[in-house]
């Protein structure tokens with residue numbers, strides 16, 4: 001059972017002060033609903049254990065959005081990765097946006113923006129230097145969303161997706177968020 005106190009601490013934010021939706025941390029029991037949203041909205045599907053390991057490794061940055069009746073209508077999940085720094089031989093932490101999706105009937109209400117800003121703040125706990133992501137070159141709405149947060153296209157990853165579409169590799173320095 002979720003106590004009042006627990007649910008309060010798990011709630012990050014309502015969206016644009018809209019009481020219809022709110023954002024909270026994902027819990028294991030939400031994963032089937034998250035997978036449902038993913039399978040409807042994105043061609044990239046992952047097995048259950050993949051979601052579970054992402055949740056276990058970075059529970060602060062795996063968020064869901066719920067509507068008033070409690071239905072999960074969106075999610076965002078990130079991974080923290082160690083990568084060589086461009087400027088030195090040191091390894092630095094990067095926040096890698098693994099996946100975000102909002103159910104079709106709930107788009108253009110600011111839900112993705114709220115998921116991104118809350119999770120980008122939460123992942124800073126892992127002392128990341130940079131946010132990174134890949135997005136299909138044809139995915140206009142997602143590219144616009146990332147540009148709104150000042151992400152830049154750093155390179156193109158050729159044949160990145162299973163159907164061989166190219167990806168934009170987009171990055172944002174933590175200092176610029």
Ligand code: ACO
Nearest residue numbers: 099100101102107108109110111112113135141142144145
């Ligand atoms: N056309 C143009 N710009 C758009 C569109 C669109 N259809 N949708 C979102 N945007 C941009 C706009 O700049 C918008 O700001 P504005 O409304 O002030 O103009 C901004 O994104 C934020 O919009 P939100 O309402 O917060 O976005 P939404 O909740 O609708 O979700 C998302 C956007 C996640 C891209 C949604 O369309 C979706 O789920 N698409 C299918 C799944 C997907 O493509 N996910 C991203 C894959 S890449 C990855 O996961 C790393």
Ligand code: ZN
Nearest residue numbers: 097098133134
């Ligand atoms: Zn990726």
